Amino acid sequence: MSEDFTDFIYRQPFQDDKRRTTAAAFTNSGSHSSAFDDHSSLLINNNLQMFDPTFAEFLHGSNDHTSFSVAVDDQRIPAEAAPATPNSSMSSSSAEAAAGDEESNKGKKEAKETLEDESPKKDSKAKKKGEKKQRQPRFAFMTKSEVDHLEDGYRWRKYGQKAVKNSPYPRSYYRCTTQKCPVKKRVERSYEDPSIVITTYEGQHNHHVPATLRGNAAALFAPSMMAPPLIPLEGQGFPQEFLFQVPHLYGGGGGSGGGSGSNNMFHQQNFSSLHQQQLHHFVDYGLLQDIIPPVYPKEEA
DNA sequence: CGACTTTGACCAGCGC
DNA sequence: GCGCTGGTCAAAGTCG
Numbered sequence: 001m002s003e004d005f006t007d008f009i010y011r012q013p014f015q016d017d018k019r020r021t022t023a024a025a026f027t028n029s030g031s032h033s034s035a036f037d038d039h040s041s042l043l044i045n046n047n048l049q050m051f052d053p054t055f056a057e058f059l060h061g062s063n064d065h066t067s068f069s070v071a072v073d074d075q076r077i078p079a080e081a082a083p084a085t086p087n088s089s090m091s092s093s094s095a096e097a098a099a100g101d102e103e104s105n106k107g108k109k110e111a112k113e114t115l116e117d118e119s120p121k122k123d124s125k126a127k128k129k130g131e132k133k134q135r136q137p138r139f140a141f142m143t144k145s146e147v148d149h150l151e152d153g154y155r156w157r158k159y160g161q162k163a164v165k166n167s168p169y170p171r172s173y174y175r176c177t178t179q180k181c182p183v184k185k186r187v188e189r190s191y192e193d194p195s196i197v198i199t200t201y202e203g204q205h206n207h208h209v210p211a212t213l214r215g216n217a218a219a220l221f222a223p224s225m226m227a228p229p230l231i232p233l234e235g236q237g238f239p240q241e242f243l244f245q246v247p248h249l250y251g252g253g254g255g256s257g258g259g260s261g262s263n264n265m266f267h268q269q270n271f272s273s274l275h276q277q278q279l280h281h282f283v284d285y286g287l288l289q290d291i292i293p294p295v296y297p298k299e300e301a
Numbered sequence: 302c303g304a305c306t307t308t309g310a311c312c313a314g315c316g317c
Numbered sequence: 318g319c320g321c322t323g324g325t326c327a328a329a330g331t332c333g
Contacts, residue, residue, distance in 0.1 A: 158306055160325055173324070177304085186324090 140200040148172065148187050148197055153209040156185065167191035178207050 156174035164171045171188035183203040190196040 162323065165322065
């Protein structure tokens with residue numbers, strides 16, 4: 001299914017680090033590698049400098065972050081999955097790739113969550129045994145930030161936290177507090193670079209951004225999360241997830257410590273046409289078209 | 302008092 | 318079949 005993309009990933013002009021990361025990620029699919037061990041993912045690691053810094057900035061209005069990345073759909077960033085991951089750049093392990101189509105473990109839980117919404121209680125837990133659930137599209141953002149929970153314009157309620165294998169940092173689970181909104185997100189820190197926060201959004205908001213939010217986030221994020229179901233996860237040959245990083249050109253707070261490790265990954269020289277194509281690809285999937293503000297093109301200009 | 306966080310327990314999928 | 322791990326629930330605690 002997403003093999004195409006996996007392949008694509010391998011072809012990326014990764015840096016040494018990247019390569020190793022990727023390799024590690026793909027070979028380290030022990031069991032549930034980790035938070036980001038789903039299917040193959042499409043990576044646009046370094047070299048991708050498509051967005052204007054404002055893009056990253058809109059993320060949460062603050063300037064904690066210096067980098068930003070996105071993963072779409074079932075893929076997760078093998079933050080912890082890649083023990084050898086030199087930097088937090090994500091790669092994806094195809095461990096759950098197979099699951100992508102059919103969905104596997106988490107699907108069921110999510111199913112109950114996303115489908116039944118907030119109504120399900122322990123009850124739902126007991127039932128829905130054989131019931132399988134399709135996975136919601138996911139967007140993983142890697143953000144360099146001091147705070148774990150980044151402001152993205154929506155209100156979230158934390159409903160769980162788990163220690164992550166291979167990582168000293170726990171993973172937090174959040175759910176959109178808006179009723180009927182099935183969106184969930186996971187937040188964890190890269191064990192490689194503690195300064196990087198990996199946020200994975202799952203599902204799409206079916207409501208507008210709370211008015212109380214920062215204009216930035218609200219304006220920019222709302223659309224993306226509210227986009228209609230555009231990801232035919234199953235059998236579409238789509239990348240279960242893809243992600244890209246956006247270097248934050250602003251001095252992320254004077255060479256933030258963590259930045260060091262990520263410097264490599266966020267260090268790009270130019271935005272080649274290839275990347276543009278890639279971006280287009282993503283956009284075509286309709287996943288980012290809303291997320292990506294019209295500012296990126298100006299990068300060229 | 303309502304909203305949110307913390308935290309232990311539970312459940313299911315997967316690999317061995 | 319067993320153990321590990323990820324994901325979720327829900328009671329209790331905290332905060333404004």
